[in-house]
Amino acid sequence: MKQIIPFAHQLFIDTLQQGDVVVDATLGNGHDSLMLSQLVGENGHVYSFDIQQEAIDQSQQMFNDHHVKQITPILRGHEHVYEELNKRSVNEVDGAIFNLGFLPGSDQSITTNANTTIEAIEGILKLLKPERYIVIVIYPGHETGEIEKNELLEYLATKPAKEVDIAKYQMVNRSPKAPFVVALYKK
Amino acid sequence: MKQIIPFAHQLFIDTLQQGDVVVDATLGNGHDSLMLSQLVGENGHVYSFDIQQEAIDQSQQMFNDHHVKQITPILRGHEHVYEELNKRSVNEVDGAIFNLGFLPGSDQSITTNANTTIEAIEGILKLLKPERYIVIVIYPGHETGEIEKNELLEYLATKPAKEVDIAKYQMVNRSPKAPFVVALYKK
Numbered sequence: 001m002k003q004i005i006p007f008a009h010q011l012f013i014d015t016l017q018q019g020d021v022v023v024d025a026t027l028g029n030g031h032d033s034l035m036l037s038q039l040v041g042e043n044g045h046v047y048s049f050d051i052q053q054e055a056i057d058q059s060q061q062m063f064n065d066h067h068v069k070q071i072t073p074i075l076r077g078h079e080h081v082y083e084e085l086n087k088r089s090v091n092e093v094d095g096a097i098f099n100l101g102f103l104p105g106s107d108q109s110i111t112t113n114a115n116t117t118i119e120a121i122e123g124i125l126k127l128l129k130p131e132r133y134i135v136i137v138i139y140p141g142h143e144t145g146e147i148e149k150n151e152l153l154e155y156l157a158t159k160p161a162k163e164v165d166i167a168k169y170q171m172v173n174r175s176p177k178a179p180f181v182v183a184l185y186k187k
Numbered sequence: 188m189k190q191i192i193p194f195a196h197q198l199f200i201d202t203l204q205q206g207d208v209v210v211d212a213t214l215g216n217g218h219d220s221l222m223l224s225q226l227v228g229e230n231g232h233v234y235s236f237d238i239q240q241e242a243i244d245q246s247q248q249m250f251n252d253h254h255v256k257q258i259t260p261i262l263r264g265h266e267h268v269y270e271e272l273n274k275r276s277v278n279e280v281d282g283a284i285f286n287l288g289f290l291p292g293s294d295q296s297i298t299t300n301a302n303t304t305i306e307a308i309e310g311i312l313k314l315l316k317p318e319r320y321i322v323i324v325i326y327p328g329h330e331t332g333e334i335e336k337n338e339l340l341e342y343l344a345t346k347p348a349k350e351v352d353i354a355k356y357q358m359v360n361r362s363p364k365a366p367f368v369v370a371l372y373k374k
Binding site: 153 | 351355358372
């Protein structure tokens with residue numbers, strides 16, 4: 001059975017094509033961006049947001065090691081995604097991923113939060129092509145993650161079903177603090 | 188994006204093969220059994236449980252209309268699945284489905300309930316081959332369905348993750364009374 005991260009990735013494997021443009025809203029250690037860059041290929045592009053220089057530097061090193069040039073890290077909060085992509089004349093995207101919480105192995109006080117995450121989702125929904133996904137991996141295991149999870153699910157419950165399908169995929173016989181995935185599919 | 192029933196069916200499409208033996212724990216209107224019979228083919232078999240003669244008669248008529256012979260309806264509660272299959276010398280199965288609640292268009296006071304559903308799950312887990320699924324569609328939209336859902340999720344949360352993976356797939360921006368799916372994958 002698909003675990004959380006493989007389930008999240010499968011949605012992109014099923015929908016993304018070479019040449020597509022995607023957003024990694026939470027660059028972090030860079031692994032999602034690298035995965036996405038392979039799906040969209042050399043003619044595609046990944047725009048990756050992070051507010052920590054440390055994340056950008058480490059990830060860029062990894063991208064260089066993999067000889068991947070189609071990832072643009074952007075040192076800014078993902079709530080500015082619409083503005084930043086507009087600036088680069090990117091008017092539509094084929095997918096987006098969020099891996100919420102903090103940068104693994106780094107300062108755990110620097111985390112995503114529901115307000116800016118929601119702003120980022122709204123921005124991406126304006127850019128997202130129909131029949132494409134925004135995939136969010138949610139980590140309720142730390143205190144701010146639990147708050148973010150609740151506010152986010154409250155917001156997502158209000159999205160009109162005629163505009164977007166939203167599914168939650170969660171393991172049942174794990175700790176309630178275990179990560180889970182929410183996927184938005186634009187109609 | 189996959190809706191609830193298509194998600195449930197996909198797990199069987201991905202795993203069942205011609206010649207497999209499966210259980211429909213809640214025959215009802217017979218549509219799940221018919222779908223399963225097509226996946227397992229003429230050399231496979233579907234054992235389908237229902238406590239209502241009405242469900243058996245209506246479904247058998249539909250199976251006859253479709254010239255399907257590989258379905259055996261059994262007029263008994265699914266809590267007896269282990270005993271009934273043993274009686275027929277069936278010692279292992281390749282999958283099972285539950286569509287909980289009441290028979291559509293019939294007496295809504297006759298519903299599944301958590302006690303017997305759990306007994307049925309335990310029986311099937313003893314028969315189920317590794318790397319195969321028990322898929323349960325849960326309907327919390329009526330009062331007894333809500334109770335059954337809570338008791339069932341409480342039970343499922345206790346199943347050891349080293350023996351079985353259990354995932355819940357649910358639409359987020361729908362009524363909390365909307366049906367959802369839980370899938371058990373035997374390791």
